[in-house]
Amino acid sequence: MLKREIAKRVFAKEFEACRELEKSERPASEADSKSPNLLISPLGLILNRVFAVGVLTELDSIGTQNEMWKARIVDPTGAFTVYAGQFQPDASIFFSTAQVPAFIALTGKARIYEPEPGSVFISIRAEEVNVVDEEIRNRWVVDTAEQTVDRLEVFSDALASGYRGETLREYLLERGVSEELAEGISIILERERAPQEFAKQLRASIREGLKALNFEAEDTAEAKADQKEFVLELLREMGGGKGVDYASFVNAAVSRGVPEEVVEEVVRSLLAGGQCYEPKIGIIRLVG
Amino acid sequence: MDEKIAPHLEELTRALGDIDKTGIRAEFDKLLAFHVPPEVAKETILRKFGGKRKVLKVKDLSASLKNFEIIGRILDIGEKALRPQEGVQAGPSKLYTGVLADETGSVMFSSWKELPGSVGDVINIKNAYTRLWQNRIRLSIGEQSLVSKVSDSSIPQLSELSKTSAKKLIDIGAADFSVNTVACILRLSHREVPVRGKQSKVISGVLADETARLPFTAWVELPGIDIGSIIRIEGAQIRMFRGMPSINLISSTKVSSVGVEEAEKLAFTFESAAKDPALLKIEEIASKDSMFDVVAAGNVVSVRPGSGIISRCPECSRVVLKANCRVHGKVEGVRDMRIKAVLDDGTGAMSVMFPRELAEVIYGKTLEEAEQLMFSDISKDAVYEDLRRILTGRYLAVRGNSSNGEYGVSFVAESAWVPEDDLAVRVVELLRRLGLDEEYPGSGVSRGGISLA
Numbered sequence: 001m002l003k004r005e006i007a008k009r010v011f012a013k014e015f016e017a018c019r020e021l022e023k024s025e026r027p028a029s030e031a032d033s034k035s036p037n038l039l040i041s042p043l044g045l046i047l048n049r050v051f052a053v054g055v056l057t058e059l060d061s062i063g064t065q066n067e068m069w070k071a072r073i074v075d076p077t078g079a080f081t082v083y084a085g086q087f088q089p090d091a092s093i094f095f096s097t098a099q100v101p102a103f104i105a106l107t108g109k110a111r112i113y114e115p116e117p118g119s120v121f122i123s124i125r126a127e128e129v130n131v132v133d134e135e136i137r138n139r140w141v142v143d144t145a146e147q148t149v150d151r152l153e154v155f156s157d158a159l160a161s162g163y164r165g166e167t168l169r170e171y172l173l174e175r176g177v178s179e180e181l182a183e184g185i186s187i188i189l190e191r192e193r194a195p196q197e198f199a200k201q202l203r204a205s206i207r208e209g210l211k212a213l214n215f216e217a218e219d220t221a222e223a224k225a226d227q228k229e230f231v232l233e234l235l236r237e238m239g240g241g242k243g244v245d246y247a248s249f250v251n252a253a254v255s256r257g258v259p260e261e262v263v264e265e266v267v268r269s270l271l272a273g274g275q276c277y278e279p280k281i282g283i284i285r286l287v288g
Numbered sequence: 289m290d291e292k293i294a295p296h297l298e299e300l301t302r303a304l305g306d307i308d309k310t311g312i313r314a315e316f317d318k319l320l321a322f323h324v325p326p327e328v329a330k331e332t333i334l335r336k337f338g339g340k341r342k343v344l345k346v347k348d349l350s351a352s353l354k355n356f357e358i359i360g361r362i363l364d365i366g367e368k369a370l371r372p373q374e375g376v377q378a379g380p381s382k383l384y385t386g387v388l389a390d391e392t393g394s395v396m397f398s399s400w401k402e403l404p405g406s407v408g409d410v411i412n413i414k415n416a417y418t419r420l421w422q423n424r425i426r427l428s429i430g431e432q433s434l435v436s437k438v439s440d441s442s443i444p445q446l447s448e449l450s451k452t453s454a455k456k457l458i459d460i461g462a463a464d465f466s467v468n469t470v471a472c473i474l475r476l477s478h479r480e481v482p483v484r485g486k487q488s489k490v491i492s493g494v495l496a497d498e499t500a501r502l503p504f505t506a507w508v509e510l511p512g513i514d515i516g517s518i519i520r521i522e523g524a525q526i527r528m529f530r531g532m533p534s535i536n537l538i539s540s541t542k543v544s545s546v547g548v549e550e551a552e553k554l555a556f557t558f559e560s561a562a563k564d565p566a567l568l569k570i571e572e573i574a575s576k577d578s579m580f581d582v583v584a585a586g587n588v589v590s591v592r593p594g595s596g597i598i599s600r601c602p603e604c605s606r607v608v609l610k611a612n613c614r615v616h617g618k619v620e621g622v623r624d625m626r627i628k629a630v631l632d633d634g635t636g637a638m639s640v641m642f643p644r645e646l647a648e649v650i651y652g653k654t655l656e657e658a659e660q661l662m663f664s665d666i667s668k669d670a671v672y673e674d675l676r677r678i679l680t681g682r683y684l685a686v687r688g689n690s691s692n693g694e695y696g697v698s699f700v701a702e703s704a705w706v707p708e709d710d711l712a713v714r715v716v717e718l719l720r721r722l723g724l725d726e727e728y729p730g731s732g733v734s735r736g737g738i739s740l741a
Binding site for chain 1: 571587589590630632633634635636637652653661664666674676677678680681682683695696711712714715718719721722723
């Protein structure tokens with residue numbers, strides 16, 4: 001039975017610091033050819049699939065022969081590097097029309113590339129990507145912080161116990177820690193030289209990130225609703241049902257005093273809300 | 289030659305016990321005869337017979353487990369003679385079936401070989417497996433299983449094990465066939481159903497205690513018992529229905545009201561049991577074979593194909609593909625809408641099915657509106673693509689029933705909503721937990737595990 005891999009919640013800072021989990025380190029039952037490539041973080045988190053929500057800050061088309069997108073998605077602790085190519089058609093289509101910046105949610109598989117010893121590149125190969133709102137981003141940060149802090153506490157406990165290897169694994173299991181995390185922590189403590197240093201930095205990062213969260217999105221909600229109405233009206237007027245050229249639509253809106261960012265944002269939310277869509281790149285069309 | 293294989297044999301013996309007696313040695317020799325390198329042969333055997341074997345209790349059994357070890361007392365055993373089919377090489381001709389119990393429960397077993405024990409004896413089974421037989425879990429002892437009699441053991445005595453065990457609802461599963469429990473009635477309804485041509489009265493409803501809820505059916509009258517009653521049930525049957533255990537009250541079941549005094553000592557009251565179920569981690573849901581009426585929340589990480597507008601057979605409601613029903617052939621399908629999505633909370637992932645009413649709510653479009661979208665667009669997947677655009681990444685809570693199968697957990701939602709818990713409150717709590725390091729810089733972590741206390 002091949003179970004669906006869980007989409008782990010992990011901050012970019014911890015994700016970036018992951019290294020490959022050698023097959024020989026895994027429990028015998030898992031180390032066959034079908035098992036996914038697993039990474040292990042400095043805190044002992046074992047992962048393959050991740051779910052991340054952050055701000056899309058950079059987007060490049062880097063493919064020469066085939067389509068390939070490279071994106072940077074920023075969370076409060078750092079940035080994820082994300083790739084989508086011809087084998088991730090849904091994610092590629094998304095990136096081909098995505099606007100920078102935007103809150104986006106994505107699931108994907110962790111990838112590691114080590115061209116030479118000492119230089120390691122960790123990235124996500126995107127599976128599904130979508131535009132989300134700030135509320136979803138905030139919730140992701142809080143959810144991820146909670147799961148990371150839970151892990152940090154287990155990790156501190158493991159360090160403080162002074163046990164190693166099999167004894168440590170059993171100690172953790174006895175304390176109700178999941179089998180996977182117990183395994184991960186006992187593996188990583190064999191490897192890491194200064195495990196507490198990373199934990200300390202991560203704690204500081206999360207603390208800063210949480211303090212920076214803005215929960216007062218509601219204040220601006222009303223003003224946004226008005227702008228949305230105006231842009232929607234303009235889109236109708238210009239024959240949105242048949243489709244309009246996006247660039248000329250933006251020009252028309254700007255000439256009526258709506259800033260370009262606002263138009264972009266409204267169109268994005270219309271797209272996200274399903275009220276309009278892009279039959280072709282650069283053409284937007286109202287639904288219904 | 290022998291010198292080369294001796295260490296391997298030694299290792300096998302250490303991992304698996306007496307390999308000469310159990311035929312493992314013969315298997316090893318056979319592999320060598322086929323020129324399999326001894327190193328590889330050893331690994332093959334270890335994989336097959338399992339070097340690092342899990343020891344399970346009866347309550348841990350679930351469908352299709354392989355290669356585990358279990359110790360239990362034989363409660364009952366009988367044998368069936370099997371007549372070999374014509375032309376088929378004579379295989380095992382007897383099947384031994386019975387019941388095995390430990391302090392956590394009892395399970396039916398079947399064995400292809402004679403067991404080294406009879407009623408009352410404790411046996412140890414290595415390399416056992418389970419399968420589903422008539423919707424319930426059966427422990428299987430096959431040719432490869434190693435069975436030995438255990439003389440001294442902590443397994444409770446026969447007299448104690450034969451008593452039907454009292455169980456909390458959460459512990460009732462596919463391995464049980466008869467249970468005692470104390471629970472209160474949350475829902476109750478009377479129906480008349482035809483049974484073998486006769487109209488029979490049947491009561492169905494929902495039972496609850498502090499651990500879980502389960503559906504029940506009563507084929508007998510329950511005088512004086514109503515919603516809110518706390519009852520003691522002795523000798524109820526467990527039936528499996530759609531992967532979910534259901535408590536069946538039959539004529540031999542004893543049902544009695546629990547008195548006020550005793551009810552006060554219980555860990556639940558009707559009020560507490562009737563409260564909305566608490567939010568569970570998906571990890572917890574995935575650790576059970578099935579769960580009835582539970583709540584989970586997570587992000588929609590994927591909207592699966594087959595979501596959107598579908599067509600159902602007017603006769604049997606099966607999904608119709610290309611106007612063809614699997615059972616009724618060419619039919620005029622009835623339009624319906626549903627969503628199948630993967631909900632993931634970082635601890636587990638499950639596939640959630642939203643029927644039409646819920647699909648309309650979370651999608652924000654009615655079936656009719658979705659149909660318009662379907663007709664106004666050239667892409668035949670317009671609705672599916674629209675759903676993905678709207679739902680992927682969203683955060684949802686669902687309430688319903690789960691069952692765990694070959695493809696992981698599937699959950700049928702009965703209600704769904706966007707949870708409104710206060711993120712700001714959780715942030716304050718998180719900052720408090722993160723702050724501990726700063727306040728006590730000398731403790732725990734930062735000095736490499738040396739505590740100053």
